[in-house]
Amino acid sequence: xxxxxxxxxxRFMNRIDSGEKIEANDWMPDDYREALIRLISMHGIxxxxxxxxxxxxxxxxxxxxxxxxxxxxxxxEMGHGQLLLRVAEDLMEPLGKNRDDIMQDLFSGKLKFxxxxxxxxxxxxxxxxxxxxxxxxxxISQTMMLxxxxxxxxxxxxxxxxxxxxxxxHGESIIMALAEGTKEQRELLQDSINRWWPSLLMFFGPKSKxxxxxxxxxxxxxxxxxxxxxxxxxxxxxxxxxxxIWALGLTIPDESLRFDEADGEWKYAQPDWNEFKRxxxxxxxxxxxxxxxxxxxxxxxxWVREALGKSALASEVGSYE
Amino acid sequence: xxxxxxxxxxxxxxxxxxxxxxxLAYRGSEWIGLAPHIEEDVAFSSISxxxxxxxxxxYSLLEELGEGQADSLTHNRPPExxxxxxxxxxxxxTGTYLENPDYDWGFTVVRNYFYTLAKKIRLDSIKTExxxxxxxxxxxxxxxxxxxxxxxxxxxxxxxxxxxxxxxRMEKAIKLVLENFDGxxxxxxxxxxxxxxxLIESEATLKQRWITxxxxxxxxxxxMTMNKGNGRNGIHTKHLTxxxxxxxxxxxxxxxxxx
Ligand SMILES: [Fe+2]
Ligand SMILES: [Fe+2]
Numbered sequence: 001x002x003x004x005x006x007x008x009x010x011r012f013m014n015r016i017d018s019g020e021k022i023e024a025n026d027w028m029p030d031d032y033r034e035a036l037i038r039l040i041s042m043h044g045i046x047x048x049x050x051x052x053x054x055x056x057x058x059x060x061x062x063x064x065x066x067x068x069x070x071x072x073x074x075x076x077e078m079g080h081g082q083l084l085l086r087v088a089e090d091l092m093e094p095l096g097k098n099r100d101d102i103m104q105d106l107f108s109g110k111l112k113f114x115x116x117x118x119x120x121x122x123x124x125x126x127x128x129x130x131x132x133x134x135x136x137x138x139x140i141s142q143t144m145m146l147x148x149x150x151x152x153x154x155x156x157x158x159x160x161x162x163x164x165x166x167x168x169x170h171g172e173s174i175i176m177a178l179a180e181g182t183k184e185q186r187e188l189l190q191d192s193i194n195r196w197w198p199s200l201l202m203f204f205g206p207k208s209k210x211x212x213x214x215x216x217x218x219x220x221x222x223x224x225x226x227x228x229x230x231x232x233x234x235x236x237x238x239x240x241x242x243x244x245i246w247a248l249g250l251t252i253p254d255e256s257l258r259f260d261e262a263d264g265e266w267k268y269a270q271p272d273w274n275e276f277k278r279x280x281x282x283x284x285x286x287x288x289x290x291x292x293x294x295x296x297x298x299x300x301x302x303w304v305r306e307a308l309g310k311s312a313l314a315s316e317v318g319s320y321e
Numbered sequence: 322x323x324x325x326x327x328x329x330x331x332x333x334x335x336x337x338x339x340x341x342x343x344x345l346a347y348r349g350s351e352w353i354g355l356a357p358h359i360e361e362d363v364a365f366s367s368i369s370x371x372x373x374x375x376x377x378x379x380y381s382l383l384e385e386l387g388e389g390q391a392d393s394l395t396h397n398r399p400p401e402x403x404x405x406x407x408x409x410x411x412x413x414x415t416g417t418y419l420e421n422p423d424y425d426w427g428f429t430v431v432r433n434y435f436y437t438l439a440k441k442i443r444l445d446s447i448k449t450e451x452x453x454x455x456x457x458x459x460x461x462x463x464x465x466x467x468x469x470x471x472x473x474x475x476x477x478x479x480x481x482x483x484x485x486x487x488x489x490r491m492e493k494a495i496k497l498v499l500e501n502f503d504g505x506x507x508x509x510x511x512x513x514x515x516x517x518x519x520l521i522e523s524e525a526t527l528k529q530r531w532i533t534x535x536x537x538x539x540x541x542x543x544x545m546t547m548n549k550g551n552g553r554n555g556i557h558t559k560h561l562t563x564x565x566x567x568x569x570x571x572x573x574x575x576x577x578x579x580x
Contacts, residue, residue, distance in 0.1 A: 048359065055353045056419055062571040062580035063392045064377050067350075068370055074353055075366035082359045124571045124580075177580055184575045293354065296422060300414075301357040304426050304480070307487035308357075311479040 016224050021151035024090045032223055035216065036150055037091050039225060041102050044084030046114035049106075050134075051077045052290045053117060057127035069170050073131060076163045083159065087152045107295050109282050116199050118284025125178060125192035131171025133196065133241060137203045139164045140236050149224040179248045186249075193245065194253045198271040204237065205230040206273055238266040330515045331452050332386060333404070334508065337553055338443075339379035340405035341505075343395060345436060346372035347564055348409065348429075351418035357426055364472060368433075371465050378458045385454075396572035400562045401555040406504035407547065408432065410561040427487070427494035430480060434473035435498055435535075439505050441466045442530050446522045455520075474538075481539065499545040506531070509553025 008027050015022065022028055051074045058074060061067040089099055105111035116134050121127065142161050148154045178189040205217070207230060220226045239259075245252060254269045282288065349369030356362040380391035388394060409432070414424035444466065447459040480487045506528040508515045516523045532543050550556035572580070 048354075051354045051362075057571075058350045058353055059347055059418070059567050060570045062396070064373070064380070064395055066580060068373055068377070071350055071353075071366060071370050071373065075363055075370070078354070078359055078362045078366065082363060085359065124574075174580075181580075182575055182578050185578055293419075293422070297355040300355075300423055301426055303484070303486050303490065304357040307480055307483035310487075311483040 016149050019224075020149075021154065022149055023151050031219070033091055033094075035219060035223060035225060036153065037088055038216070039220065040084055040091070040153055041088040041105075041111060042113065044081050044088055045102065045106050045111055046117060047077050047084060048081035049113040049117045049290060049294070051081075052293060053119070053121040053286070054127060054130060056121065057124060060124065061127070062124065066174070069173075070127065070131075073167050073170055076167065080156075080160045080163070083156045084153075087156050090152065103294075103298060107291065107298075112280050112282075115202050115276060115279045115284070116196075117290065118279045118282075118287045119196070119199050120285050123188055123192060124174075125188040126195070128171055128174030128178060128189070129192040129196050131167050132175050133171070133200055134203070135164055135167040135171060136241060137200060137237050139168060140240070141204065141233050144228045144233060145226055147224070147227055175248070179250070190250055193250055197253050198275075200237070201234065201268065201271045202273075202276045202279075204234040206276070207231045207234075235265055238268070242266070326514060327518055328386070330511050330518050330520055331455070332383065332388060333511045334515055334520050335379050335383050335386075335455070336404040337406075337508065339376045339383065339394075340403050341409055341436075341440070342372045342379070343376035344403070344405045344561070344564065345409045345433070346370075346376060347568060348413055349433075351413055351422075352424065352429065353418075355418075355422055355424060368469055368472065371469065375458075375462050375465075378461070382454055382458065392572070396569040398565075400557050400565055403557065403561060403565070404509065404553050404555065405561075406501070406507070407549045407552040407556070407558060407561075408498060408501040408504055409436065410552070410558060410564060411501070412560055425490075425494065427480060427490040428497060430473060430476045431491065431494040431498045434470075434477045435502060436505065437466070437469045437473050438534060439527070439531050441470055442527050442534070443521065446527060447520075450519045451521060478538070495541060499543065500548045502545040502547075504547040504550075504552050507547070507551055507553050509551060512553075 009029055012022075012027065012029060012032075022032075054070065054074050054077070058067065058071050061070045085099055085102060088102065092098065092101065102111065106113070116130075121130060139161065142157050142164065146154055146157050146161065148157070175189065178185045217226065217229060221229075238257075242252065242257065242259075257266070257268045259265070260267050278284070279287070282291070346369045349365060349372065352362075352369075353366055354362065356365050376395075377391065380394050383389075383394060384391050413429055414422065416422040416424075441463070444459045444463050448456055448463065450456075451459075477491075480491050482488075506524045508521070508524060512524060515521060521527075535541070535543060549558055552561075
C-alpha cells in the first residue's frame with residue numbers, strides 16, 4: 001500500500017469512527033466497496049426473489065380486499081428491490097458493472113438470495129406468515145441497518161422500513177382472521193408456523209463461524225455497516241414474536257424453547273445449519289423453480305429490452321408509480 | 322319508464338364494467354415478477370391494483386342494488402354469469418403464472434392500450450349521462466385513466482417504432498387482439514334498451530370515437546370481430562373457467578369462513 005492510500009484509509013476510518021456517512025462519490029477502500037456491493041445486491045435481489053413466493057397468492061387471495069392488499073405489498077417489495085439495485089449499481093459503476101451483471105450473477109448462482117425465499121409457501125396461511133413473521137424479521141434487521149455508515153443505503157432503508165410496517169400489519173390481519181376462524185383455518189395457520197419456524201430462526205444467519213465456517217459479520221461491524229450481531233437480532237425477534245404466537249393459542253415446534261431468566265436470553269434448538277448452507281447455495285425446495293422463473297422472464301422479454309435500446313423514447317416507460 | 326327494466330339494464334351494464342376490470346386486473350397480476358424490467362413490474366402492478374379497485378367500486382354498487390356481496394360476486398359466481406368481453410380473459414401467453422410462463426409482452430401492451438382507450442371513452446360517455454351513482458364512480462375513476470393511457474400509449478409507440486422484430490411482433494399482436502375486440506363495444510342482449518334508457522351512448526358511437534382516436538396516432542387497419550363469441554351474453558372460453566378457479570381457490574376451500 002502506498003503512503004498516499006494509507007493516508008486515505010486512515011482518514012476514511014476516522015470518518016467511520018466519528019459516525020460520518022460515506023457517500024457514493026467519496027473515496028472508499030476496495031473491501032468496503034466490495035462488502036457494500038455484496039450486502040446491498042443480496043438485499044435487493046432478495047426483495048425481488050421474495051416477490052415470487054407471495055406472487056402465487058396474489059390472485060388466490062380470498063377477498064377483494066385481501067387481493068388488493070397483497071398486490072400492493074408485493075409491489076412494494078419489487079419497489080424495494082429497484083431502490084436497492086440502484087444503490088448497488090452506483091457502487092458498481094467504477095468497476096464497469098451494471099444491473100445486467102447482477103442478474104447474471106443471480107442466474108449463475110454467484111449472487112445468493114435470502115434463505116426464506118427458497119422455501120415453499122403452499123397455503124394461504126403461508127402468505128400470512130410470510131407477511132407477519134418474515135417481514136417482521138426483516139423489520140428487525142433493517143431497522144438495525146438504518147445507522148449504516150453508507151449514506152445512500154441508510155436513506156433507502158428508511159423508506160423501506162416505513163413500508164415494511166404496513167406489510168407486517170397486513171400479515172397480522174391475515175393471521176388474526178385465521179386464528180379467530182374455523183377449526184380448519186386454525187389448523188392451516190398452525191401448519192404454516194410449523195413449516196416456517198426453522199427458516200425464521202435461520203433468517204438472521206449463524207451465530208458465529210462455528211456454525212457454517214464463515215461469516216461476514218465481523219468486517220461489516222468494523223465498517224459500521226451493521227451494529228448488532230446475528231444472535232442479538234434473533235433474540236430480539238424471539239422476544240417480540242414468541243409471546244404473540246403463544247397468545248394466539250398456537251404452538252411453536254421446539255419443546256426446548258424458553259426464556260432463561262438467569263442468562264437473560266432465549267434458549268432454542270439450533271436449526272440445521274448444514275441445511276441452511278444447502279438452501280442458500282441453491283439447493284432449497286424451491287430454489288431452482290424460482291430461479292428458472294426469473295431466467296424465463298428475462299429470456300422471454302429479450303426482444304423488449306432490445307427494442308427499448310433502439311427506441312428514441314426509452315426512458316419514458318416505467319415512470320408511473 | 323318501467324323501473325324494473327331500468328334496474329335490469331343498469332345491473333347488466335354494471336356487470337360488464339365490473340367484470341372487464343376484474344378479469345383484466347387478474348391477467349395483469351399474473352405478470353408480477355415477470356415484466357420486462359423491475360420498473361415496469363412496479364408500474365404495471367400499480368395499474369392492476371387500480372383496475373381491481375375500479376371493479377370493486379362497481380361490485381359495491383351491485384351489492385347496494387341487492388345482487389349479493391361483492392366478495393361472493395367475484396368468488397362464487399359461475400363463468401356463464403360473467404359478462405366481461407372475451408378478449409380480456411384470454412391468457413397472456415402459454416404456461417401459467419407459476420409454471421413455465423411464456424408470456425407475450427406485445428399482446429399485453431396492445432390489449433391494455435386498446436382496452437384503456439375504450440374504457441376512457443366509455444367512462445366519458447357515462448359521465449355525461451346515466452345513473453347518478455354510476456356517474457360519480459366514472460368521475461372518480463377518470464382521474465387515474467390518463468395515467469394508464471399514457472403508460473400503455475408510451476409502450477405501444479416505443480415498440481411500434483424500434484426494431485423490425487418488435488414491429489412484426491406488435492403487428493401480430495394487433496391482429497390477435499382485434500379478432501376479439503368487437504366484444505368490448507357490445508352491450509349484449511340488452512344493448513338496445515341500455516342505450517334507449519340513456520345509461521350510455523350507442524355501441525357504434527363509442528366504437529367510432531375509439532377508431533378516430535387511434536387513427537390519429539397510427540395508420541393501421543382496425544377492422545375487428547368477435548371470433549370467440551360475445552362474452553356479454555355469458556359465452557366464454559375455458560380460460561375464464563380456469564381463471565375463476567384460481568381466483569376463488571382459497572375462498573371456496575373452506576365454506577362460510579371469514580378471511
Ligand atoms: Fe421489502
Ligand atoms: Fe416487506
